[in-house]
Amino acid sequence: MAGRIAPPAQDQLLACIEAAVRAPSIHNSQPWQFLLLPDGVEVHSDPSRRLPAIDPAGRALHISLGAAVLNLRLALEHFGRRTRTELLPDPQDRRHVATVWAEEPQEPGRDVDELYGAIARRHTNRMPFQDVPPPQEDLQALTRAAEAEGAVLRFPEPGERDFLLSLARTSDERHRGDRAYRAELRLWTTDDPYREDGIPLTAVGPYSEGGLTTLRDLAPEREVPGRAAVRFEPEPTVGVLALPGEDGPLQWLRAGQAMQRVLLEATRRGLSTSVFTQALDDPELRRMLHRPGDHTTPYVGLRVGYGPPAPVTPRRPVDEVITFTRPVPIRPPRLS
Numbered sequence: 001m002a003g004r005i006a007p008p009a010q011d012q013l014l015a016c017i018e019a020a021v022r023a024p025s026i027h028n029s030q031p032w033q034f035l036l037l038p039d040g041v042e043v044h045s046d047p048s049r050r051l052p053a054i055d056p057a058g059r060a061l062h063i064s065l066g067a068a069v070l071n072l073r074l075a076l077e078h079f080g081r082r083t084r085t086e087l088l089p090d091p092q093d094r095r096h097v098a099t100v101w102a103e104e105p106q107e108p109g110r111d112v113d114e115l116y117g118a119i120a121r122r123h124t125n126r127m128p129f130q131d132v133p134p135p136q137e138d139l140q141a142l143t144r145a146a147e148a149e150g151a152v153l154r155f156p157e158p159g160e161r162d163f164l165l166s167l168a169r170t171s172d173e174r175h176r177g178d179r180a181y182r183a184e185l186r187l188w189t190t191d192d193p194y195r196e197d198g199i200p201l202t203a204v205g206p207y208s209e210g211g212l213t214t215l216r217d218l219a220p221e222r223e224v225p226g227r228a229a230v231r232f233e234p235e236p237t238v239g240v241l242a243l244p245g246e247d248g249p250l251q252w253l254r255a256g257q258a259m260q261r262v263l264l265e266a267t268r269r270g271l272s273t274s275v276f277t278q279a280l281d282d283p284e285l286r287r288m289l290h291r292p293g294d295h296t297t298p299y300v301g302l303r304v305g306y307g308p309p310a311p312v313t314p315r316r317p318v319d320e321v322i323t324f325t326r327p328v329p330i331r332p333p334r335l336s
């Protein structure tokens with residue numbers, strides 16, 4: 001048929017899903033399902049993987065899904081396709097968060113190939129980083145990566161950064177006083193080497209010896225063999241990723257894509273990263289961070305620097321996250 005664009009090969013689409021599931025997700029919950037179309041992929045959220053205690057609104061869930069969408073886009077582009085992405089394409093189905101369409105052939109270019117190559121090398125690093133700040137040139141590249149996805153990435157000055165970190169710690173302490181949060185955290189941290197989701201205890205990192213840290217204590221009540229208190233970098237390089245527009249699922253998905261592009265750009269440049277959302281996901285604490293005249297909402301905090309190699313976390317295999325029938329929609333509530 002003249003003019004018709006050939007659909008991507010099935011094995012390429014599977015490789016794209018393989019890339020999508022490498023995305024970071026809150027507590028490694030992997031809250032996604034993928035429906036293969038002849039010429040694209042639908043991304044659906046998996047409500048059974050929601051984390052009601054840490055993420056009652058589904059903010060972190062959508063940020064995680066956004067990260068998977070970015071990986072999917074990059075993978076399709078790596079396989080030589082231009083892509084078009086529709087976010088929340090069906091107003092009657094909140095579960096259907098995106099469709100990524102494979103369009104006409106296009107040479108991928110070096111940026112796409114290198115970012116795609118970084119997908120498998122990116123891991124959350126909860127170890128102390130060296131007392132060496134990343135070069136300005138790299139931080140500017142991260143800022144541009146965020147801008148490419150319609151977001152703003154700022155690296156606050158030490159005073160503002162330390163205030164943010166103190167609020168993050170306040171948020172962590174509040175959470176730890178919450179039984180439901182602790183029970184959920186216990187469910188999603190694991191010493192089972194065969195488990196394919198959740199955060200392995202080998203990845204929770206050491207305790208922080210005094211000082212400020214961006215890290216949430218992921219195993220406050222568990223015996224983690226060899227877990228010690230160590231000194232973290234006293235002057236961490238911390239970025240805040242924000243977007244203009246209404247704070248809701250659409251912006252959360254955009255924030256997730258921007259976060260993932262920044263993390264991949266950092267990985268490509270040899271930087272270690274970890275992310276945090278505490279303080280930023282709490283409306284009361286977020287208000288305290290508000291700067292006059294700033295019309296953006298912060299979604300994700302990022303720590304960047306030079307760390308030792310980070311442990312790899314598991315993923316569910318592709319055949320468990322592919323669905324062959326469209327998942328049952330979640331309809332928006334009726335306004336009476």
Ligand SMILES: Cc1cc2nc3c(=O)[nH]c(=O)nc-3n(C[C@H](O)[C@H](O)[C@H](O)COP(=O)(O)O)c2cc1C
Pocket residue numbers: 022023024025026027028029059060061063064067122123124125126198199215216218274275276277278311312313
């Ligand atoms: C929205 C979001 C919030 C996260 N918040 C935290 C956090 O507060 N502390 C933390 O150590 N890791 C956090 N993470 C990282 C996840 O725990 C991590 O991505 C997951 O365990 C998978 O590991 P990986 O990133 O090494 O692939 C977050 C990830 C996402 C997507």
